[in-house]
Amino acid sequence: MLSYQHGYHAGNPADLHKHLALAGLLTLLTRKARGISYMETHAGRGLYDLRAPEALKTGEAAEGIEAVDLPDCPLKFALDSTRARFGSHSYPGSPLIAQTLLREQDLLHLMELHPAEHKALRRALKSGNTAVHHRDGYEGVLSLSPPKPRKGLVLVDPSYEIKTEYAQVAEFTHKLMAKWPEATMVLWYPILPAGQHMELISGLKLKFTRHEVGFALKNGEGMTGSGLVLVNAPYGTAEVLNRVPEMTGNLIRKI
Numbered sequence: 338m339l340s341y342q343h344g345y346h347a348g349n350p351a352d353l354h355k356h357l358a359l360a361g362l363l364t365l366l367t368r369k370a371r372g373i374s375y376m377e378t379h380a381g382r383g384l385y386d387l388r389a390p391e392a393l394k395t396g397e398a399a400e401g402i403e404a405v406d407l408p409d410c411p412l413k414f415a416l417d418s419t420r421a422r423f424g425s426h427s428y429p430g431s432p433l434i435a436q437t438l439l440r441e442q443d444l445l446h447l448m449e450l451h452p453a454e455h456k457a458l459r460r461a462l463k464s465g466n467t468a469v470h471h472r473d474g475y476e477g478v479l480s481l482s483p484p485k486p487r488k489g490l491v492l493v494d495p496s497y498e499i500k501t502e503y504a505q506v507a508e509f510t511h512k513l514m515a516k517w518p519e520a521t522m523v524l525w526y527p528i529l530p531a532g533q534h535m536e537l538i539s540g541l542k543l544k545f546t547r548h549e550v551g552f553a554l555k556n557g558e559g560m561t562g563s564g565l566v567l568v569n570a571p572y573g574t575a576e577v578l579n580r581v582p583e584m585t586g587n588l589i590r591k592i
């Protein structure tokens with residue numbers, strides 16, 4: 338089932354949480370000159386138009402990125418660069434944020450299964466150090482692991498359209514850690530009233546930390562917050578995450 342399209346949700350408070358964390362972590366991982374590998378299981382289309390009908394239909398960006406004035410930070414750098422290239426109503430998805438912040442010596446592998454989203458992603462991210470794959474993200478990332486360079490980050494950002502995906506993410510995490518134990522992993526999950534994310538959390542049999550935030554969304558389909566599981570988080574991650582509420586003018590609050 339591939340009915341989810343991130344264009345309806347791009348730039349919402351959950352994206353802000355995930356993207357502030359991602360941009361901060363990539364900056365921490367690239368402090369040394371040696372290259373890193375960056376992989377995504379669920380990349381999306383990479384570039385969003387916040388004036389497109391789907392974005393206007395939900396109005397979620399108006400309650401997220403358009404309601405905040407980000408201070409200087411890695412996400413702000415990626416946002417400004419995207420707006421300069423693609424116009425003031427554009428918003429970078431996680432692949433474009435990563436591509437903007439990474440360097441020549443770093444490698445990106447992005448998986449996207451939806452044919453139209455994949456095509457758009459390929460168009461938005463054409464570049465020598467970026468490989469865009471039209472394949473299942475769990476299978477694709479596992480088959481390329483461990484990559485070279487071995488230092489790196491994997492973002493797992495499914496749409497959770499199917500309830501079993503929470504357990505699938507936990508299972509994937511164990512499989513990836515068995516093949517690439519030093520990978521930094523970032524797993525995103527929504528916080529919903531029924532607490533489905535607990536299936537992911539309780540399924541994880543390894544050392545991890547998590548960071549959860551809450552927010553209000555008029556049309557958020559019940560989503561009251563956003564969570565991140567972090568495995569092998571680099572030194573400095575706590576400072577990056579602790580700054581999220583302040584950077585969003587408390588639009589997002591720690592829970």
Ligand SMILES: C[S@@+](CC[C@H](N)C(=O)[O-])C[C@H]1O[C@@H](n2cnc3c(N)ncnc32)[C@H](O)[C@@H]1O
Pocket residue numbers: 339341342343352355378379380381382383429430431432448449450451454472473474475494495496
């Ligand atoms: C939440 S969106 C990704 C958003 C993106 N990570 C960002 O932050 O900009 C999830 C994407 O995963 C894609 N998708 C769903 N199942 C997939 C699978 N098994 N493998 C790869 N992509 C998949 C969907 O088509 C959708 O574009």
